[in-house]
Amino acid sequence: MTEETFIIENTLTNAERREYERYSANFYLCVHDPLTDSLLGHVIDISIGGIKLLHKEPIPVGQSMPIRMEAALESGLRETIELAATAMWTGIDDNADSYNTGFQFLALSLPAQQSLHNIIAELSG
Numbered sequence: 001m002t003e004e005t006f007i008i009e010n011t012l013t014n015a016e017r018r019e020y021e022r023y024s025a026n027f028y029l030c031v032h033d034p035l036t037d038s039l040l041g042h043v044i045d046i047s048i049g050g051i052k053l054l055h056k057e058p059i060p061v062g063q064s065m066p067i068r069m070e071a072a073l074e075s076g077l078r079e080t081i082e083l084a085a086t087a088m089w090t091g092i093d094d095n096a097d098s099y100n101t102g103f104q105f106l107a108l109s110l111p112a113q114q115s116l117h118n119i120i121a122e123l124s125g
Contacts, residue, residue: 029119034068034082041101043069046123048116050085050104054093059101063087067103071115073122079115083108 029043031053041055051069053059064086071079085103093100108116 028071028073028123030070032068032070034066040067044100046116046120048105048113048120050088050102053101053103055099055101056097058099059087059090061087061090064106071119073119075122077118077122079119081112081115083112 029046029051031040031043031051032038033040040059041053044052044054046052064084066082066084069079069081069083071077071081084106086106088102088104090099090101092098105112105116
């Protein structure tokens with residue numbers, strides 16, 4: 001995705017967007033709204049700082065929300081992480097009927113950090 005496809009003006013520099021190394025998730029990670037249990041979307045890539053989410057409904061930039069991320073990886077690793085995240089940018093996916101949104105994690109608990117490290121270790125290995 002190029003910067004031209006952003007719906008909302010994106011003022012983050014490339015360095016700010018790439019503070020953490022990202023790993024492709026290949027649809028092994030689902031994100032749900034823990035309040036309604038509805039599927040928000042699928043993780044495209046993940047880092048210790050946030051995720052890129054592929055989803056059907058637009059999510060406003062700046063919106064903070066609780067999310068539940070569920071991982072079911074090829075090794076059999078299963079992790080469920082409850083956390084909060086803020087939408088930092090959004091754009092139309094190449095598929096045109098979907099959106100991509102970059103979320104930054106907020107105040108990760110130690111268990112959430114460990115779960116993220118486990119997922120990233122699995123995806124990077």
